[in-house]
Amino acid sequence: MSLNFAERRMRAQTSVIVAATICFLVIALLLTGLMAYVVAEMTRSANEIDDARASRAAQTAIAAFTDRLSTTVRDNAVWDQAYEAIITAEAKDWAYDNWGSTSEDYPLYDGAIVTSPDGSVVSAYRKGKPFEPRGYFGEAFARQIRAAETAGQSPLLNFFETDDGVALVGSQAVQPYRSGAELPKLSVLTFYKLLTPDVIAALSNEHGLDGLRLQAGPPSGLLNTAVRSIDGTAIAYLAWPSTAPGSVVFNKVYPYVASAAAILVVFLGGVLFAGGSEARRLHRLAETARFQANHDSLSGLLNRHGLLDFLERSEPTASSMLSLYLVDLDGFKAVNDAWGHAVGDALIRLVAKALPACHPEIVAAARLGGDEFALVQVGTAPHGEIERAILALLVEPFKIDDRTIEVGASIGAAVRADSLASLELLRRADMALYRAKENGKGQAVQYDLELDRERQRIAELEGDLRRAITSGAIEPAFQPLVSAATGEIVGVEALARWPSPAGNISPEIFIPLAEKSGLIDVLGVHMLRTAIRHTKNWPGLALSVNVSPIQLCNPDFAAQVIAVLKEFDFDPGRLTLEITEGVLMTSPDQARRSIDHLKCFGIKFALDDFGCGYASIGALRQFGFDRMKIDRSLVSGVENAVNGIEVLRATISLATALDIPVTAEGIENARQAAILRETGCDQLQGYLVGKPMSARDISIRLLHEASAA
Numbered sequence: 001m002s003l004n005f006a007e008r009r010m011r012a013q014t015s016v017i018v019a020a021t022i023c024f025l026v027i028a029l030l031l032t033g034l035m036a037y038v039v040a041e042m043t044r045s046a047n048e049i050d051d052a053r054a055s056r057a058a059q060t061a062i063a064a065f066t067d068r069l070s071t072t073v074r075d076n077a078v079w080d081q082a083y084e085a086i087i088t089a090e091a092k093d094w095a096y097d098n099w100g101s102t103s104e105d106y107p108l109y110d111g112a113i114v115t116s117p118d119g120s121v122v123s124a125y126r127k128g129k130p131f132e133p134r135g136y137f138g139e140a141f142a143r144q145i146r147a148a149e150t151a152g153q154s155p156l157l158n159f160f161e162t163d164d165g166v167a168l169v170g171s172q173a174v175q176p177y178r179s180g181a182e183l184p185k186l187s188v189l190t191f192y193k194l195l196t197p198d199v200i201a202a203l204s205n206e207h208g209l210d211g212l213r214l215q216a217g218p219p220s221g222l223l224n225t226a227v228r229s230i231d232g233t234a235i236a237y238l239a240w241p242s243t244a245p246g247s248v249v250f251n252k253v254y255p256y257v258a259s260a261a262a263i264l265v266v267f268l269g270g271v272l273f274a275g276g277s278e279a280r281r282l283h284r285l286a287e288t289a290r291f292q293a294n295h296d297s298l299s300g301l302l303n304r305h306g307l308l309d310f311l312e313r314s315e316p317t318a319s320s321m322l323s324l325y326l327v328d329l330d331g332f333k334a335v336n337d338a339w340g341h342a343v344g345d346a347l348i349r350l351v352a353k354a355l356p357a358c359h360p361e362i363v364a365a366a367r368l369g370g371d372e373f374a375l376v377q378v379g380t381a382p383h384g385e386i387e388r389a390i391l392a393l394l395v396e397p398f399k400i401d402d403r404t405i406e407v408g409a410s411i412g413a414a415v416r417a418d419s420l421a422s423l424e425l426l427r428r429a430d431m432a433l434y435r436a437k438e439n440g441k442g443q444a445v446q447y448d449l450e451l452d453r454e455r456q457r458i459a460e461l462e463g464d465l466r467r468a469i470t471s472g473a474i475e476p477a478f479q480p481l482v483s484a485a486t487g488e489i490v491g492v493e494a495l496a497r498w499p500s501p502a503g504n505i506s507p508e509i510f511i512p513l514a515e516k517s518g519l520i521d522v523l524g525v526h527m528l529r530t531a532i533r534h535t536k537n538w539p540g541l542a543l544s545v546n547v548s549p550i551q552l553c554n555p556d557f558a559a560q561v562i563a564v565l566k567e568f569d570f571d572p573g574r575l576t577l578e579i580t581e582g583v584l585m586t587s588p589d590q591a592r593r594s595i596d597h598l599k600c601f602g603i604k605f606a607l608d609d610f611g612c613g614y615a616s617i618g619a620l621r622q623f624g625f626d627r628m629k630i631d632r633s634l635v636s637g638v639e640n641a642v643n644g645i646e647v648l649r650a651t652i653s654l655a656t657a658l659d660i661p662v663t664a665e666g667i668e669n670a671r672q673a674a675i676l677r678e679t680g681c682d683q684l685q686g687y688l689v690g691k692p693m694s695a696r697d698i699s700i701r702l703l704h705e706a707s708a709a
């Protein structure tokens with residue numbers, strides 16, 4: 001389907017808005033995502049950094065605890081006096097006095113054990129009381145003692161599980177401060193210190209580890225570091241909660257972040273809503289634009305564009321054919337002129353409403369302009385049926401306000417053959433409609449090729465006529481106008497003759513053709529000039545020339561006639577222009593202007609074909625005709641028609657009552673001549689008194705008449 005400009009523009013704008021909205025949303029979401037990621041990453045990193053610091057602090061706490069015991073062990077084991085005392089028999093008492101008794105209440109150790117080089121316990125005190133270290137510390141204790149036996153090494157320190165909890169046990173060989181020679185296996189001094197809650201609390205304080213505690217199993221949800229025994233197994237865990245500073249900061253700013261997120265969501269929602277409603281608005285506008293581009297605003301039916309579009313889209317099917325009907329209202333212009341455009345529009349709307357429903361096979365209806373409609377039929381009903389349905393619809397008068405309005409219609413129909421283009425289908429229906437209108441009101445015509453051929457012939461004839469006019473091939477014949485009283489020739493009527501190679505062509509054919517094709521003005525002037533040129537040779541004779549309504553309506557007409565008269569120095573008083581009454585009805589003002597202008601110069605006017613039209617007497621009187629020409633049909637009616645004489649008599653007495661002289665046309669026999677003379681015609685014309693003849697024949701006839709007189 002073709003899109004109109006407005007619709008294409010709306011669609012483009014809609015796409016731009018949709019794209020801009022999506023772009024905006026994507027960018028906003030991307031930025032939001034990035035921000036969220038940064039915040040989460042900062043929170044996590046801050047937590048990790050602090051957790052790592054706390055882990056290092058825990059390690060440091062254990063190291064400091066171990067160092068302190070290590071120093072205490074070394075200060076007591078590497079001691080000349082102790083070395084000397086421990087190998088004497090008083091060793092046991094010495095050990096008690098210096099270490100065992102101290103253990104009762106001493107912050108640096110909870111117990112002291114001295115073992116001899118052979119591994120036996122010399123002295124073992126726990127909190128000032130003797131105890132059995134092997135049972136207390138287990139098998140591993142012997143291993144530690146053995147490892148510590150040699151001089152010159154640092155104190156050995158290991159954690160042990162005891163009945164009182166986890167203890168740090170430090171052992172070192174008892175030795176002199178300075179030993180020159182290699183020493184044998186030595187006695188070993190061991191101190192131990194329990195990791196009591198007080199100790200843990202002190203470590204927690206010293207190292208900034210809030211919530212530090214010692215527990216047996218691996219803690220869940222807490223940071224921790226394992227406390228390992230001599231053989232590497234975890235016997236307890238130092239555990240503490242993460243301070244998670246990142247999370248703390250995050251929790252502090254969380255309300256602001258949440259508010260910002262909420263505002264963003266509301267804002268994006270607003271953008272989405274605004275974008276969506278704008279896109280919907282443009283979509284609606286585009287729909288309206290498309291409707292308007294394809295529809296007629298007055299009737300709501302399809303317009304020409306919409307009809308062509310519809311025809312393009314309707315595929316032909318094998319079973320049913322598509323036909324197009326063009327319907328032109330007869331008498332619509334009169335309705336418009338008489339009642340005004342508002343009533344005309346109302347009539348169009350009523351007809352537009354009724355037409356599509358006139359037959360079930362009508363699938364589309366359009367208004368092509370003015371009072372011309374189109375109907376599309378898809379189906380098998382014969383054309384006549386549809387045409388009758390259309391005409392039947394218009395038979396009923398339309399009621400508008402309190403007026404009753406009658407219109408008829410002319411119909412042109414065409415069938416779509418296989419691959420006929422829509423424009424061609426429209427042209428054919430149009431051609432048929434044109435012919436229907438030519439045939440008269442209320443007619444329906446179906447297109448067939450003959451119409452085209454005739455159009456072609458007319459086009460050719462028009463070309464011939466143009467050439468004939470310019471080459472001067474069209475010549476006037478002159479028909480005598482005779483005095484009813486004396487039988488003397490008083491004037492001539494110039495009648496156009498076109499002798500063509502194919503035979504004479506009647507003015508009844510070429511005059512209307514000249515009118516339609518715009519050649520009538522040139523032909524009219526040509527006829528006037530040639531007729532005057534000949535009539536100049538017949539002094540005393542009047543000249544009548546026929547004038548087409550179209551010529552009369554030409555504003556230059558009067559000036560053209562005057563110019564020709566001047567050119568030939570012809571007396572305007574000898575010239576009569578014959579006009580028919582039709583023009584007085586259709587364009588009275590223009591006709592009147594030309595007539596008044598020419599009458600000023602003394603030119604006379606005759607009303608041609610009087611008695612066969614409808615002009616009112618009043619109208620005829622206004623124009624001030626100098627003569628009436630009784631139509632041939634009335635003259636022949638004298639013999640044929642019922643009441644023929646009465647009608648003729650009435651017509652003539654009408655003219656005489658208006659004081660207008662009358663010419664009788666088409667007198668073919670003496671009886672007609674007698675009746676007309678008797679009823680008061682002063683001039684006779686017809687085959688009886690003289691057929692149309694050449695200028696030469698007129699001259700001969702005048703000579704005869706002169707010699708006879």
Ligand code: C2E
Nearest residue numbers: 495496507508511527546547548666667668686687688692
């Ligand atoms: P019209 O003006 O009524 O001319 C009279 C017509 O009746 C002429 O036909 C004439 O030949 C014919 N006629 C005259 N007497 C008799 C008769 O006794 N019996 C019969 N049967 N016919 C008779 P024509 O020449 O064929 O002209 C036909 C019409 O063409 C004219 O009718 C006139 O309206 C028009 N016409 C002819 N020449 C011109 C012209 O130069 N200009 C214009 N505008 N119209 C012309």
Ligand code: CA
Nearest residue numbers: 493546578608
């Ligand atoms: Ca005439």
Ligand code: CA
Nearest residue numbers: 608609629665
């Ligand atoms: Ca006539």
